[in-house]
Amino acid sequence: MSKIFIKPKTKEEVKKSLxxxxNKIWNDLENEQNPYLEVPVRALRNIKFDPKQKKLILGSAVLKRYLLHLAQIRKFVQTIGVTSLSKELIESNKHISLREAFYVLKRTIEGTKINVVDEQEESNKAIEDLELIINALREQLHINANKLGAVAGNVIIRDRGDLIDWSKLGSGGWSVPSNVEEIEFVKVDADFVIYVEKSAVWERLHEDRVWEKLNCIIVASQGQATRGIRRLLQRLHYEHKLPIYVLTDFDPWGIYIYSVIKFGSIALAHISDRLAVPSARFLGLTGDDIEKYGLKKHLIKFKEIDEKRLEQVRNYEWFKENKKWQRQFDMMKNLNAKAELEALASRGITFISEKYLPEKIEKNEFLD
Amino acid sequence: MSKIFIKPKTKEEVKKSLxxxxNKIWNDLENEQNPYLEVPVRALRNIKFDPKQKKLILGSAVLKRYLLHLAQIRKFVQTIGVTSLSKELIESNKHISLREAFYVLKRTIEGTKINVVDEQEESNKAIEDLELIINALREQLHINANKLGAVAGNVIIRDRGDLIDWSKLGSGGWSVPSNVEEIEFVKVDADFVIYVEKSAVWERLHEDRVWEKLNCIIVASQGQATRGIRRLLQRLHYEHKLPIYVLTDFDPWGIYIYSVIKFGSIALAHISDRLAVPSARFLGLTGDDIEKYGLKKHLIKFKEIDEKRLEQVRNYEWFKENKKWQRQFDMMKNLNAKAELEALASRGITFISEKYLPEKIEKNEFLD
Incomplete structure (x- = not known):
């Protein structure tokens, strides 16, 4: 268990900050001062990979954004617009999506023909700014990202007053919401968590009751983990000391999914603390598995786009100096091909559940 | 409530057919006959829109596929491969995805260097053929499509031995599996079902407890309804007499989502009976709503791809002669723009739940 987990502020604290x-703006105006907001810079030049913390973090550059400044007033007003919307949402205990937030903020300022925002990019940026200004997650501002994914395991949670048992939800499982800030873990009986990048493979593991047999929690979305899922993984990791294992294909895309869960992403570097799990381990297919499990026949030849992506991914700072990973990237390059988790079905329908996963976990065959 | 609902065969019946x-092939061989399969033709020339049944259906053209025929043996063996796989799955009570099925069928025939299939397209086609030959759904062959979507409402189901209450699953809801053939409805207390094309809007409706206030079931995936969801809608409609309402954006894509739920799709015309709900009603945004709810400001200008799609959709046989729909398409064309459900948030965060939906339903403002 590494690193500090920044405990989310309470709802009351978020509201107070908003x-x-x-109040600050009001005071400034009363004192005939030009109100400003201090916004950490999110440009690439202020984002770096911290090898000690093993994640992407934001540097210390901050800019002041003034109300009475021709080039800054628009962004200033947008940020205040989000601040006010978020306060309203928290008070009414409602949540909205990024898209809804955009439409709400697209209102025309009285007596003018000017909208607070015209494009969703503007409202998104204002929301991200506010996240940084008050050091809270978008979800804590009651503004949600996409909902995707399912979960199963020996876990009981309380959510909106309901007691939900993740082990008793039939073939479907619990549908992971976009926002997991307020769910309460009542019972967590598991040794680790497997995040798998494909719903179909989740259904395989679920039907084979892997969560029961290996005493774990299984989570999936489709491709990149949503913010809701990343927060869920993070909370299970830090609040319940569960290791996070990432199960993906052997290709640059799968490895990047692992990379985002572990190190954070460039787009969201400013909240790596709230989303990344630096100790997450790769449990996906490796170049060695191809040989070991006889999957050569099932390799899928690289297209140009795969080749390009491989070069990008292997050169990320956090992979560059990692010999184990570079060895995998070399193997991938030499094969000039990728392999999918589903290929394990060629060894037997339940092979992945009954042989591959138990064996890899027992032999500690992770990549870090 | 229109049309006949073809009751799914039982598991035992499916197994018997397989x-x-x-047995038939075995007998033919013993009698020195050349074994063949009778496969309904799925080519476009054998697909038509039946205005009476209001859905896309397959014509009566059938072709014979022989084992001992150089051009046909490959497909014959592939179909038999699926038949055998499906029997194995049913007997072991396991399900697999299309992708897994592909890898299983990619096995090399003993003593040769020939694989039963080389591309997923081949295994997919063989599965579709088998669906037609024995008149069962792919899901009944234990081969699943994608899993996506969530559901909430006053419904209790039994699934894999678990009793699941769709009204007590917190903010997430029940995650809809890829295969709903075997879920059992224990209690269904609802007047209708709303399918919404966006998870974010589902979260809006769910947070506002629309299913409780309007006594309905709310279902969402992202975009086109998955097969699992379409079967769920169909079962709720035919087995529990619930009308199906489709809630989408005002754009050709949204209307096509409605169209697929109602009439079926060309790709799956051969199983329209098992997937379509011809009485489904459109509850989505209309050209009239733009005016009525003051959404003009929030129109999104058409791109070329939207214009093209509009022309395609409005010319589908089932829309061509429909004056109400043609009027909508005209409005869309004149506006040269689309509108999103989320735009209703500009009228108030819960406007869609507390005003828009109750009003439209009460005033019977559906499009059919």
Whole structure:
């Protein structure tokens, strides 16, 4: 268990921070000062990979954004617009999506023909700014990203007053919401968590009751983990000390899914603390598995786009100096091909559940 | 409530059909006959829109596929491969995905260097052929499509021995599996079903407890409804007499989502009976709503791809003669723009739940 887990602020604290922004502006105006917001810079030049913390983090550069400044007033007003919307959402205990937030903020300012925002990019940026200004997650501002994915395991949670047993939800499992900030873990009986990048493979593991047999929690979405899922993984990791294992194909895309869960992403570097699990381990297919499990026949030849992506991924700072990973990338390059988890079905329908996973976990065959 | 609902065969019946295929081939060989399969033709020339049944259906053209025929043996063996795999799956009570099925069938025939299939397209086609030959759904062959989507409502189901209450699953809801053939409805207390094309809007409706206030079931995936969801809608409609309402954006893509749920799709015309709900009603945004709810400001200008899609969709046989729909398409064309459900948030965060939906349903403002 590494690194500090920044405990989310409580709802009351978030609300207080939002109100204090309003108060500060009000005071400045009363004192005939030009109100400003201090916004950490999210440009690439202020994002770096911290090898000690093993994640992408934001540097210390901050800019001041003034209300009475021709080039800054628009962004200033947008950020205040989000601040006010978020306060309203928290008070009414409602949540909205990024897209809805855009439409709400697209309102025309009275007596003008000017909208607070015209494009969703503007409202998104304003939301990200506010996240940084008050050091809270978008989800804590009651603004949600996409909902995707399912989970099963020996876990009981409380959510909106309901007691939900993740082990008793038939073939479907619990549908992971976009926002898991307020779910409460009542019972967590598991040794680790497997995140798998494909719903179909999740259904395989679920039907074979892998979560029961290996005493774990299984989570999936489709491709990249949503923010809701990343927060779920993070909470299970830090609050319940569960290791996170990432199960993907042997290709640059799968490895990048692992990379985002472990190190964070460039787009969200400013909240790596809230989303990344630096100790996450790769349990996906490796170049060695191809040989070991006789999957050569099932390799899928690289297209140009795969080749390009491989070069990008292997050159990320956090992979560059990692010999084990570079060895995998070399194997991938030499094969000039990828392999899918589903290929394990050629060894037997339940091979992945009954042989591959138990064996790899027991022999500690992870990549880090 | 229109049309006949073809009750799914039982598991035993499906298994019997599979075995009878094997027996027939065996007998033919023993009698020195050349074994063949009768496969309904799925080419476009054999697909038509039936205005009476209001859905896409397969014509009566059938072709014979022989084992001892140089051009046909490959497909013959592939179909038999699926038959055998499906029997094995049913007997072991396991399900697999299309992709897994492909890898299983990619096995090399003993003593040769020939694989039963080389591409997933081949195994997919063989599966579709088998669906037609024994008149069962792929899901009944234990071969599943994608899993996506969530559901909430006053419904209790039994699935894999678990009793699941769709009204007590917190913010997430029940995650809809890829295969709903074997779920059992224990209690269904609802007047209708809303399928919404966006998970974010589902979260809006769910947070506002629309299913409780309007006594309905709310279902969503992302975009086109998965086969699992379409079967769920169909079962709720035919087995529990619930009308199906489809809630989408005002754009050709949204209307096509409605169209597929209602009439079926060309790709799956051969199983329209098992997937379509011809009485489904459109509850999505209309050209009239733009005016009525003041959404003009939030129109999104058409791109070329939207224009093209509009022309395609409006010319489908089942829309061509429909004056109400042509009027909508005209409005869309004149506006040269689309509108999203999320735009209703500009009228108030819960406007869609508390005003828009109840009003439209009460005033019977559906499009059919």
């Amino acid at each position: 109100i204090s922004i309003g | 075995i009878s295929i094997g």
